[in-house]
Amino acid sequence: MTRRPKILIVDDKPENLVAIETVLRDLDVELIRAYSGNEALRATLHHDFALALLDIQMPEMDGYELAGILREEERTARLPFIFISAVYTDNLNIFKGYERGAFSFITKPFQPEILINKVKFFISIYEQEAALSDLNEELKQKNEDLEAFTYSVSHDLRAPLRAVHSYAMILMEDHEKELSTECMRLTGNITRNAERMASLIESLLEFSRLGKQSIKARAVDVNLLIQEALEVIQATVKKLPEFRIQQDMPCANGDRELLKQVFVNLLSNAIKYSGKKDMPVVEAGAKREGSEVIYHIRDNGSGFDMQYMNKLFGVFSRLHRDTEYEGIGIGLAIVQRIVTRSGGRVWAEGAIDQGATFYVALPAADD
Amino acid sequence: MDTTVHGVEILLVEDNEHDAELTMRALKRNNLANGLLHLRDGAEALDFIFGEGSFAGHAVEQRLRVIVLDINMPRVSGLEVLKRLKADERTCHIPVVVLTSTKDDPIMKHCYELGVNSYVVKPVAFDAFFKEISALGFFWMIVNQVDKAQ
Structure with missing residues (x-):
């Protein structure tokens, strides 16, 4: 960082400003003078200050009044002050808005070291904050770049993939007689892989869209949501388990459509991974804990090894081979993304062949 | 380029x-x-429709039953073509179907604002693509009635 922190010094007497400048001359800072409260306010429009040194006794607008106005303004609300006063006053109550930002007092005549130390302290805080906000900005930018990259890559992959899939399909449909059985088998492998790649791309696009979509949070009746999710799933599943759904689960705060996706994904998973049991059971329940509601979806299926828990929620990361359970490994990544963006948490418990339980903690809706 | 194209009913710009x-x-x-x-x-599409450039001398196309338009194209994009067609009273009545890979909300919104008659996303899988194009063809070539008075 190459910015020199700027300090606003306000005093109606030029000799006092010169004195401050002399004391602070060795610090790597830029000092901006103002001879009155009004001049100080104007200066804040043109500069981003790290600190303000304010004389208290000034004609027209005194230091407290000036500080009060600065606290009211968005731009300067967090600006720290050092009040410089000839008399020690403890009438802090005069200064309204002191609770919003840091400030300090120094009495005249002051020891140069004391002023230098106080200024250094505030400047170091300012620099840390600036570094942090730069880093945040950089991170935000990188995230946006990554989103844009994911989106355009997956988007641009679709056209060539359509060509691959289509030409292979045309070979099989229109030239079946000319192709040997082995050629048909190989071409079939091409189309199946193209289809898989198409679902990977669609998932990636969906995942990337989730990052951009805004969350419209309101109270959501999760009981209804689970009913709706089950209706969606039942249309596509052949073997249904026994459902044990708790009645009167507490409401959560979140985006209805996105939360529905969460429960569709969790319930589909529970049904899928318990599908090979003789008596598959899928449970859903919830309890309120503090300001959160913790929902759980439990199945008695194939479960998982707890040491791979962190891999459950990764994009395209799976704990099973395709031949065991179909899937591409995006469902739980989407669940985690939605829940995190809704201000909640997800985690899971399980053991191999002993079933799995997925927990979703969401902000509770106010009753 | 052939400036004597006659009887064009579907213009595919892709x-x-x-x-x-x-x-x-x-x-x-x-x-x-x-x-x-x-x-x-x-650019080719606009030349053809308005009888300009390599299609100079060709009458302004007003009898097209449908224009099937891709969005991302070199030189002049589908959005620009759509904008010009819908802004010109000689061509604003021609049905325009945008056929594109993108489900991008802002682009879709923009197309509808410009007056597109239909917005279709190309599926990746051949069977789905084939069905969609067939349905689109049947609708615009057979079901839909165009304004013959033009």
Whole structure:
């Protein structure tokens, strides 16, 4: 960082400003003078200050009044002050808005070291904050770049993939007689892989869209949501388990459509991974804990090894081979993304062949 | 370029030759491609429709039953073509179907604001693509009635 922190010094007497400048001359800072409260306010429009040194006794607008106005303004609300006063006053109550930002007092005549130390302290805080906000900005930018990259890559992959899939399909449909059985088998492998790649791309696009979509949070009746999710799933599943759904689960705060996706994904998973049991059971329940509601979806299926828990929620990361359970490994990544963006948490418990339980903690809706 | 094209009913504007081939194949299967002309970008399309450039002398096209328009194309994009067609009283009545890979909300919104008649996203899988193009062809070439008074 190459910015020199700027300090606003306000005093109606030029000799006092010169004195401050002399004391602070060795610090790597830029000092901006103002001879009155009004001049100080104007200066804040043109500069981003790290600190303000304010004389208290000034004609027209005194230091407290000036500080009060600065606290009211968005731009300067967090600006720290050092009040410089000839008399020690403890009438802090005069200064309204002191609770919003840091400030300090120094009495005249002051020891140069004391002023230098106080200024250094505030400047170091300012620099840390600036570094942090730069880093945040950089991170935000990188995230946006990554989103844009994911989106355009997956988007641009679709056209060539359509060509691959289509030409292979045309070979099989229109030239079946000319192709040997082995050629048909190989071409079939091409189309199946193209289809898989198409679902990977669609998932990636969906995942990337989730990052951009805004969350419209309101109270959501999760009981209804689970009913709706089950209706969606039942249309596509052949073997249904026994459902044990708790009645009167507490409401959560979140985006209805996105939360529905969460429960569709969790319930589909529970049904899928318990599908090979003789008596598959899928449970859903919830309890309120503090300001959160913790929902759980439990199945008695194939479960998982707890040491791979962190891999459950990764994009395209799976704990099973395709031949065991179909899937591409995006469902739980989407669940985690939605829940995190809704201000909640997800985690899971399980053991191999002993079933799995997925927990979703969401902000509770106010009753 | 051929300036004596007559009887064009479907104008397909698509820069990707494979997408164009597959689209035409689906239409041909349904005997819907007899009056089809394929052009490769927005500039060619505008020249053809307004009788400019390499189509100078060709009358302004007003009898097209449908224009099937890709969005991302070199030189002049589908959005620019759409904008110009809908802004011109000689061509604003021609149905325009945007056929694109993108489900991008802002682009879709923009197309509808410009007055697109239909917005269709190309599926990746061939069977889905084939069905969609067939349905689109049947609707615009057979079901839909165009304003003959033009």
